[in-house]
Amino acid sequence: MESSKDDGPAEAEAEAEAEKSSSEALAASNQMVFSEGERVLAHHGPLLYGAKVKKIEYLDNQQRYYVHYLGWNKNWDEWVAGDRLMKLTEENVQKQKELEKNFSADKNPKLGRSPIKPRSSDDTNVDKEDLQNYVGRRKKRKGDYGIEEEDTGSTKTLVKIQFPLTLKKQLADDWEFVSQLGKLVKLPRNPNVDGILKKYLAYRSKKNDMAAESVGEILNGMRNYFDKALPVMLLYKKERRQYDEAIVDNVSPSAVYGAEHLLRLFVKLPELLAYVNMEEEALSQLQQKLQDFLKFLQKNQSAFFLSTYESSNILEETDEEQND
Numbered sequence: 001m002e003s004s005k006d007d008g009p010a011e012a013e014a015e016a017e018a019e020k021s022s023s024e025a026l027a028a029s030n031q032m033v034f035s036e037g038e039r040v041l042a043h044h045g046p047l048l049y050g051a052k053v054k055k056i057e058y059l060d061n062q063q064r065y066y067v068h069y070l071g072w073n074k075n076w077d078e079w080v081a082g083d084r085l086m087k088l089t090e091e092n093v094q095k096q097k098e099l100e101k102n103f104s105a106d107k108n109p110k111l112g113r114s115p116i117k118p119r120s121s122d123d124t125n126v127d128k129e130d131l132q133n134y135v136g137r138r139k140k141r142k143g144d145y146g147i148e149e150e151d152t153g154s155t156k157t158l159v160k161i162q163f164p165l166t167l168k169k170q171l172a173d174d175w176e177f178v179s180q181l182g183k184l185v186k187l188p189r190n191p192n193v194d195g196i197l198k199k200y201l202a203y204r205s206k207k208n209d210m211a212a213e214s215v216g217e218i219l220n221g222m223r224n225y226f227d228k229a230l231p232v233m234l235l236y237k238k239e240r241r242q243y244d245e246a247i248v249d250n251v252s253p254s255a256v257y258g259a260e261h262l263l264r265l266f267v268k269l270p271e272l273l274a275y276v277n278m279e280e281e282a283l284s285q286l287q288q289k290l291q292d293f294l295k296f297l298q299k300n301q302s303a304f305f306l307s308t309y310e311s312s313n314i315l316e317e318t319d320e321e322q323n324d
């Protein structure tokens with residue numbers, strides 16, 4: 001409603017205030033309200049991810065939410081505004097599927113990878129122990145393979161590794177293939193971890209011969225970390241028997257496994273490197289080199305990573321034994 005020319009300043013101000021209050025009320029009614037502990041869908045980049053609201057706070061008269069992305073390391077937890085979140089409804093899950101489908105078609109036309117299966121509130125409890133193998137918190141508990149893990153209580157600054165979006169999706173697809181679809185990476189892989197590290201060393205040497213020696217030392221360390229960490233924290237339960245059959249006669253895991261499991265190592269590296277006594281400057285340089293290696297993996301993603309995993313005969317045999 002327009003104010004009349006005969007209205008005084010007080011009347012015009014009151015009318016403007018009323019319109020403002022009405023607009024704020026309308027905006028408030030349109031804004032979704034989420035509760036602590038609620039499972040939601042959260043926008044991160046161009047995709048929607050399953051998440052859980054851990055905390056809520058009010059800042060400058062606005063509500064914001066601290067969310068944990070389900071299936072991801074707690075390092076990805078963050079504060080977000082309400083407009084980043086969506087209710088976990090069938091309609092919104094369908095939107096998540098469509099975004100995944102469009103993203104896969106646009107970014108990975110050669111991979112032919114199916115979209116990530118949206119996880120319902122019930123699905124998030126499935127294989128929770130499997131996820132904790134390499135993205136879990138370091139609480140004192142009996143590990144999946146009889147290994148007791150303790151919270152270090154360390155206040156030391158962790159190396160922060162930023163995963164490119166396509167590699168984040170690679171990790172999510174990897175979890176989907178093994179834990180949800182019952183598939184396994186076909187072994188031995190080509191290129192294997194050793195081969196990938198050699199390719200990276202050749203790539204860096206072409207750019208800077210002087211850096212080859214220091215890069216070589218880091219890659220040797222990475223190989224050692226991988227060989228020791230794989231059986232302890234980089235395998236899902238469903239991959240244990242395959243590991244026992246593949247790693248025989250003192251064969252190194254880095255000679256059998258490939259990029260899929262190497263990428264899982266990068267999720268755990270911040271925790272592993274917390275035990276290494278390094279100067280802050282050296283730690284910063286190491287972080288930069290690790291980021292560069294991830295960019296190399298991303299650049300060669302279609303060549304290094306499988307687009308599909310093989311059906312697990314192990315699972316089929318187990319099902320047959322249970323039926324018998």
